[in-house]
Amino acid sequence: MNDNTPVVFVVDDDDSVRRALVRLIGSAGYRVKDFGSALAFLACEPLTDCAACLVLDVRLPDLNGLELQRRLNGASATLPIIFITGYGDIPMTVSAMKAGAADFLAKPVSDVDLLGAIESALGRSDEALASRSEIDAIHRRLGRLTPREREVLSLIVKGLLNKQVACELGTVEKTIKVHRARVMEKMEVHSLAELVRISDKAGIIARDQAPASAQQ
Numbered sequence: 001m002n003d004n005t006p007v008v009f010v011v012d013d014d015d016s017v018r019r020a021l022v023r024l025i026g027s028a029g030y031r032v033k034d035f036g037s038a039l040a041f042l043a044c045e046p047l048t049d050c051a052a053c054l055v056l057d058v059r060l061p062d063l064n065g066l067e068l069q070r071r072l073n074g075a076s077a078t079l080p081i082i083f084i085t086g087y088g089d090i091p092m093t094v095s096a097m098k099a100g101a102a103d104f105l106a107k108p109v110s111d112v113d114l115l116g117a118i119e120s121a122l123g124r125s126d127e128a129l130a131s132r133s134e135i136d137a138i139h140r141r142l143g144r145l146t147p148r149e150r151e152v153l154s155l156i157v158k159g160l161l162n163k164q165v166a167c168e169l170g171t172v173e174k175t176i177k178v179h180r181a182r183v184m185e186k187m188e189v190h191s192l193a194e195l196v197r198i199s200d201k202a203g204i205i206a207r208d209q210a211p212a213s214a215q216q
Helices: 015-027 040-041 065-074 088-098 111-142 147-156 162-169 173-187 190-204
Strands: 007-011 031-035 052-057 082-083 103-106
Touching: 007 015, 007 040, 007 111, 015 031, 015 111, 031 040, 040 065, 040 103, 052 065, 052 111, 065 088, 065 103, 082 111, 082 147, 088 103, 088 173, 147 162, 147 173, 147 190, 162 173
Parallel strands: 007 031, 007 052, 052 082, 082 103
Antiparallel strands: none
């Protein structure tokens, strides 16, 4: 296994169940890190740059699974959670799924169901990592802009024409065209539509409306 091999975290206070889960998940080719309590899991600071998910028992001695989920959500963690429990009920399942759980499985969990849920959760994790990577790249490009170019960016993605941006900033249209060209170059885009998309994706621009056109 290498550092890019997906990681599956397992939190279950039942030693025999935890060992069985570790064997099963490891046999599927994943890296496995197991913990006997939610607090032990939190103490390890489970940050990873590869795809990962969490197989989590609901009933735990210190902090239960739903409470751990709330803490992770509060910390804006993107780790998909697969709940497993021998005591699940409908309200508990609904609560977990509404809070973003990837799946909720009843014990005893079949190998096929669990591995299928893990594969799906790791797919979600891959998508989140790709999105985070794209957003980081957008912010790096944004850092290349001068304060004036940043102002021009914020106005053109709202759909303002060059002459309107010039009026807004107290300059001439010719100057705005130069700033606009530099913005497009530094942000590594070839169209206004693409500039709007990455600005919206990264949450760096508050837009009142979509651009009416991609005029130059």
